[in-house]
Amino acid sequence: AQSVTQLGSHVSVSEGALVLLRCNYSSSVPPYLFWYVQYPNQGLQLLLKYTTGATLVKGINGFEAEFKKSETSFHLTKPSAHMSDAAEYFCAVRGGGGNKLTFGTGTQLKVEL
Amino acid sequence: DVKVTQSSRYLVKRTGEKVFLECVQDMDHENMFWYRQDPGLGLRLIYFSYDVKMKEKGDIPEGYSVSREKKERFSLILESASTNQTSMYLCASTGSDRGLYEQYFGPGTRLTVT
Numbered sequence: 001a002q003s004v005t006q007l008g009s010h011v012s013v014s015e016g017a018l019v020l021l022r023c024n025y026s027s028s029v030p031p032y033l034f035w036y037v038q039y040p041n042q043g044l045q046l047l048l049k050y051t052t053g054a055t056l057v058k059g060i061n062g063f064e065a066e067f068k069k070s071e072t073s074f075h076l077t078k079p080s081a082h083m084s085d086a087a088e089y090f091c092a093v094r095g096g097g098g099n100k101l102t103f104g105t106g107t108q109l110k111v112e113l
Numbered sequence: 114d115v116k117v118t119q120s121s122r123y124l125v126k127r128t129g130e131k132v133f134l135e136c137v138q139d140m141d142h143e144n145m146f147w148y149r150q151d152p153g154l155g156l157r158l159i160y161f162s163y164d165v166k167m168k169e170k171g172d173i174p175e176g177y178s179v180s181r182e183k184k185e186r187f188s189l190i191l192e193s194a195s196t197n198q199t200s201m202y203l204c205a206s207t208g209s210d211r212g213l214y215e216q217y218f219g220p221g222t223r224l225t226v227t
Contacts, residue, residue: 009153012212031216034214034215036218040166041220041221041223042165042219042220043117043218043219043220043221044156044203044205044216045218046215046217049214049215051214087159090155091157094214099144099148099163099207099209099214099216100158100171101214101216103148103155103156104155105154105155106152106155
């Protein structure tokens with residue numbers, strides 16, 4: 001079975017500061033990992049994904065994530081936060097059969113001036 | 114670009130009413146999903162479908178049913194709405210081609226049951 005843990009339901013950073021959103025996963029098979037972003041009253045939008053190959057994955061809006069198998073982690077980072085980054089972020093894992101994803105409980109990112 | 118649309122953005126229904134939520138995708142995807150999203154609980158899978166007329170229960174199917182008569186359309190049905198079904202409902206779709214595992218989401222339907 002697959003599971004995802006997102007540490008910190010709320011994260012607050014200053015504009016221009018580093019963004020770090022944590023995600024740890026559990027999977028019985030090699031995982032495919034995803035980060036999604038949700039702006040208020042909207043659906044989820046894919047930020048980036050890891051399937052195979054390079055472990056550092058770059059996504060949209062300057063975000064990137066690194067797959068670390070030894071730590072079972074897939075943390076999301078952005079060097080410099082912008083006010084427009086304020087949103088909820090979800091980590092997800094696909095593993096085993098089928099095309100289902102298991103989502104974490106989300107991290108609300110607040111960006112302050 | 115993949116487009117997933119949902120029939121309503123906001124819906125208010127009374128307890129006991131039968132509620133239909135419609136989802137349509139335009140990318141010929143085989144797989145479609147219904148989730149509900151609640152604060153602090155993330156997204157929880159209600160039902161999914163991997164082909165026309167095929168469906169499987171997700172993690173929280175109680176109180177819900179689904180219908181998939183055409184490939185592009187996946188409906189979620191609340192047979193008798195209850196207040197604990199007040200939530201945001203998200204539809205998603207994905208193809209079956211190897212490597213195409215990301216799901217594409219609709220804008221969501223915020224359902225309030227009074």
